[in-house]
Each structure stands twice: as structure tokens, then as C-alpha cells.
Amino acid sequence: MRAFAAPPAQGLVASTTPASAQWILHEVLPGELLQQIADRYAVSSQSLERWNKLDGTHPVYRAGQKLRVYTQLGTHTRDKLHYEVRAGDSWARIATRFGVSQRDLQHRWNSCGGALRVGQPLIVWVERETHEREQAARAEELPIVSLPEGAAIAQSVGSPGHGYLQNGMQLPKNDALYTIRNPEHSYASSHAIEALQTGIANFRRETGFARQILIADMSVEEGGRFGPHHSHRSGRDVDIALPQKADPPKNAQPESPARVDWLATWRLIKSFVDTDQVRYVFLSRSCQLALYRAAKDDGASHADLLRIIQYPGHGKAAIVRHAHGHTSHMHVRFRCGPEETACEEI
């Protein structure tokens, strides 16, 4: 479990977590649901009702009201931001930029449904910590580290299940983007390494996500058999731990889906897909509902949902598809690069 604990990124303010629970006051945001508040502070909604004498079937609370919460997590301050719509904005883009859900932005904080016009004033309730991380990610350079000058291109030969890796390239250290679990298990084709970094850099830049992204198994230096994996042989497969919530529920098991930040997971997958260099993302069927919900919440189009996520059908065409055992990590398979003549896409 400690493997997932991220050191705060450079220049970021680490959120302080009091050692023991204490009473805090939470100011209710417009349209905020009791369950959202409960999740935020890792308490039950029943406790919230009890502490604040709310009637369970018709909880009476309104925006601006202060609710008493007994929590270990400290207050999460949200700042009210006045935002002016710019050219090229959409509800989804603005929501992504500030790390909020599109539903909150569009329907709870700004009671306007349809098209945006340039200059239109909007209210965004931005979580202070998230906003700081987002700004840090923007200020931070997110370099893509390529092959050293003159080095032979690392090529994928054959298929992921039977092939091997020629001139295997080790994933370069790149703290701004990711953490490498085991350098000896982190070889791939040059093409896959570039696409991997591009996807993560775009994701961090667009979302401001500043927590850890842990790269687990890729391939070994020369590719070939790499137990216990069936594939991972030709330098195009990358296992990535699912991004974790900032404040996962205290009682959730180390690899529980309750710890996963599904919105970030969706956006990371979307960034990979947008590179056009991803063949598949393997994820257990049991996780796909949560992913699908996050994507819908994020304003993904029907066409994108159909094209990217296998759930709710059993379509053979979607990019995210079921493979056993992928519950705490996703397995990204990159495409063959243009120079890889012996690479078999499959």
C-alpha cells in the first residue's frame, strides 16, 4: 500500500492531515449533495445527518450553511472563482481545467444549460489544493525524454505475446511525469516510450493532476518471456497503477476500487487515446462501470463512450476492454511505430 504513497511534488504545498479526528465546519456549496460531502471527509452520510440534526428522508441544508463534521482530513477549502468564457471553451474543457465535474459546473453552480458565449461570466468552486497543484503543473516543465543522440531506435519485433525487443530502451527517469517501480522491468520500444510520456504529460498539463502515477511492469531489456505476464514481450505493454484519490476512505483496502480516482483514470485513458497510439487498454470488467460513470460525468460524448469503453456492451471494437486481474492497474498496449517494420500490431 505504501507503494502508492506519493511524495508531494516539488514546489507544492502538502495538505496537512491532522493525526487525530477533530470537529471542522464545512460550508455547503450550491447544489452539493450530502453524499459528496461525506465522501470528501471520509465519513458516512448518516453521521453527517446525526451531527447536524438533519432529517434522513428530507435533509434540509442549503448553500452557504455550515455543517459540523468530525474528520481526520481537515477542511477542504474551496475558493469561489469568477471565470470568463474564452474562445474555444466548452463545459467539459472548463471542468477539466479546474478539476471539477461538468455536472457541478453546468447545473449546480451556473444554472444555464446550453451553449456558452465568449465573455460569459461563470462561477467555479475550485478546491484550493487542487488549484495549487494545477498551477504547479502548468508552471512545471513537462519534458519528454527521448533516446540519447545517435542511439539505435528500440524496436518491437513480433507480437506482444510471442515477440521480443530489439535495442530495448529503458524508460527514462522523469519525475515530473511518473514514478518507476522497477527500472529492470521498464524497457520498451522508443515509440511506446514517447507515446507513454506524451499521454501523461498532456494529462498532467490539462488536468493539473499532481499526484503519483506509478509505472509498473513494461518489458525486460531484450523482451521475450516475462512471467507472470502472458504478453509484455515486445516492448509495447505498460502496466500503470490506477491514480489514487487524494483522500481515500480510511477503511478501504489497499487495492480497493474505492481508493481509485476514477475521473483522473478516465482522463488519463482519454489522454492516451488522444495520442492515437494506443491499441488497447486492458481493465477488468468489474472496474468498467466506475470508469464509464466518470466518463459520463466528465461530459464524454456518446460516440467517445462507445469507441473507448467496452461497458455496458461486450463490444469487440472498444479500446478499453476486459482482461482478468486488471483491477488496481490498467494495462496500456501501444501501437507499432512507423519505423518498426517487424512489429505485429494484433
Ligand SMILES: [Zn+2]
Ligand atoms: Zn499487464
